[in-house]
Amino acid sequence: MHSLLPTLRRTLGDDAVLTDAADTAGYVTDWTGAFAGAALAVVRPADTAGVADTVRLCAQAGVAVVPQGGNTGLVGGAVPDGSGGDVVLSLERMRRVRGLDPVGDTITVEAGVVLRAVQERAEAAGRLFPLSLGSEGSCTVGGTVSTNAGGTAVLRYGMMRELVLGLEVVLPDGRVWDGLRALRKDNTGYDLKQLFIGAEGTLGIVTAAVLRLFPATPRRATALVALASADAATELLPLLRQECGGTLTTWELLGRQAMELVLTHVPGARDPFDSTHEWYGLVELAAGSDDVGERLEAALHAAAAQGLLLDAVIAGNPAQRTSLWTLREGLAEAQKLDGLSVKHDITVPISSLAGFVAEVGPRLRALLPGLRLVTYGHVGDGNLHYNLSAPVGDEAALRAAAGELTGLIYDAVAERGGSISAEHGLGVLKRGAAATYKSEVELDLMRAVKRALDPGALMNPGKVLP
Structure with a gap:
């Protein structure tokens, strides 16, 4: 037994530390089933102090931490690798609504609160929290902040980045940054919360957030x-x-x-x-x-x-x-039930969207005859879920051609000044591709931020950065 486990149990309680395979199975495989690993333990703190204790103890032991919300991601960003040496830190027990201000139009919630619960709490107060996703019944606030989630109302309200006013974050050394300020204006230096929004848990663990509310739209x-x-x-x-x-x-x-x-x-x-x-x-x-x-x-x-x-x-x-x-x-859900698919979450300038569809589709079908193009997305922000389903009865052909097909798509996106990840994040799936399509300057800046905040590289290792 790893010496860290008894310490975690003494600190957090036995029920907060899961090690049996039957108990941890749901935490080490992602929603798609494409990414699976193993964990030293799954730790489920009940509050911010418990998260801080877990991170501090892991840092002292040199054990990596993989933060996890609702585990609804599509790029393998919230599951451990296969080494069995990492701790999965689930925020699922942190489900308190700390406050709602209908005058200031804010709600303060912990990271484990499910998105739909935020919507319902806002609605009960005659307000609106506009973020809406297909997974809103199971995804959590911490996960949507950490992936900068988008959804179907970005056209009007923006992505999660525009909906967050303040954050509480446990840093890689176990310290807690209290940035839970419900302010629209705070021009006192670097906007630190933006470092953690969309960082996929690689810089720290979001434990609570102050979110913007809006007038109800019944x-x-x-x-x-x-x-x-x-x-x-x-x-x-x-x-x-x-x-x-x-x-x-x-x-x-x-x-x-x-x-x-x-x-x-x-x-x-x-x-x-x-x-x-x-x-x-x-x-x-x-x-x-x-x-x-x-x-x-x-x-x-x-x-x-x-x-x-x-x-x-x-x-x-x-x-x-x-x-x-x-x-x-x-x-x-329909794609999952249909069988193998290769998913792409890309964005291009809105004016280039139709040209992308018209040009890329025939080129893909020329590479793999019978390929089914499952195209849908958000016209208002240029985001396409440009997914590829196998020719009927021939998943092997799609597996063999997947790399070439994806390269063609990403090259076409880059030619139009687009992004290979609009709202799903990089995780494991797109980490390598990001190195290809980002400039060296951009990668150097990202690595510098990572080194400054997480010098031990123990926060969600193997994700986002190549």
Whole structure:
């Protein structure tokens, strides 16, 4: 037995330290099943002091720490390697809401609070926390901060980086930085919280956050529109902005193959159109009192007059809205059920999005005939989930060609000034690729920050930095 384990048990209690394989199995494999490892132990502190004690003791013993939230990531960023020598530090027991200020529009929560619980607590106070993800029922605040999560409302509210006002962070030596300030203005030097947002636990462990709230938007208007091309989706964006103003919250793109996967694998999903189309857009407006329904209808009429859409279905009630959203939110699960896929979470300038789709798709199919392109994403911020499903019945062909296919995609992204990771992070999956597509200056700066905060390289080793 490692000498660290008895010390952790004495400090935190036996129930906070898991070592049996049956107890740790769910913590050492990621949601996709593509990344799995082994851990010396899984430690589950109940408060910030327990996190600090764990990190301090691990640092003294020279044991690496892998922070973990809801373990819903897609790039292997929250699971240990196969050595069995790291401690997984789960924040799942830290689920307190420390305070809600409806006047200052803030909520202060611990890292283990599930995203949906934040949304519900805000709603109960007549406010809105706008971050919305397909995994919101299981992902946690600490994880969404550490990955700078995006989701379906970035067009209106921005990514997690824009929604965080303050943080509490346990540093790699076990000290606690209390940056839980609920201030919109604080111009007193470096904005330290931004170092930890999107750092994937490689610089410290987020234990609590002050998050921004917004006025509630109980009135929703939602429609699924049929499009002739991806070009139409980007051309529609300025029209929607002009017609809908600040009520425009979501503008999502779905290709036909993505739609087919959901219809095949998600119970209850149905195609609302009588005929099939190559592309679809999901648009949603939200407001407190505006008649968003009239606004949406006017925008769609204007789009039809300009030939930018082929057909449209407007949700007439909450059940119909849920049905339309199922077509978008069921995609991750549908792909998992369908079998092997190679996922890409890329972003390009919005004006380059349609050209990317038109050029890259044929080149990929030329490399692997029968390849299924599962394309969907957020038009309003240029983020595509550009995923590749194997030719029917031939997963081996996709495995063999995966590296070449991904290289082609990443090269095309780089040529357009884009990013190989829009919202999922680098984790293990994209760590090597980041070294290829970032400049030496950028990599040097990132490594300098890592050395300054984590000189022992014990925080989430093997992630993000090559």
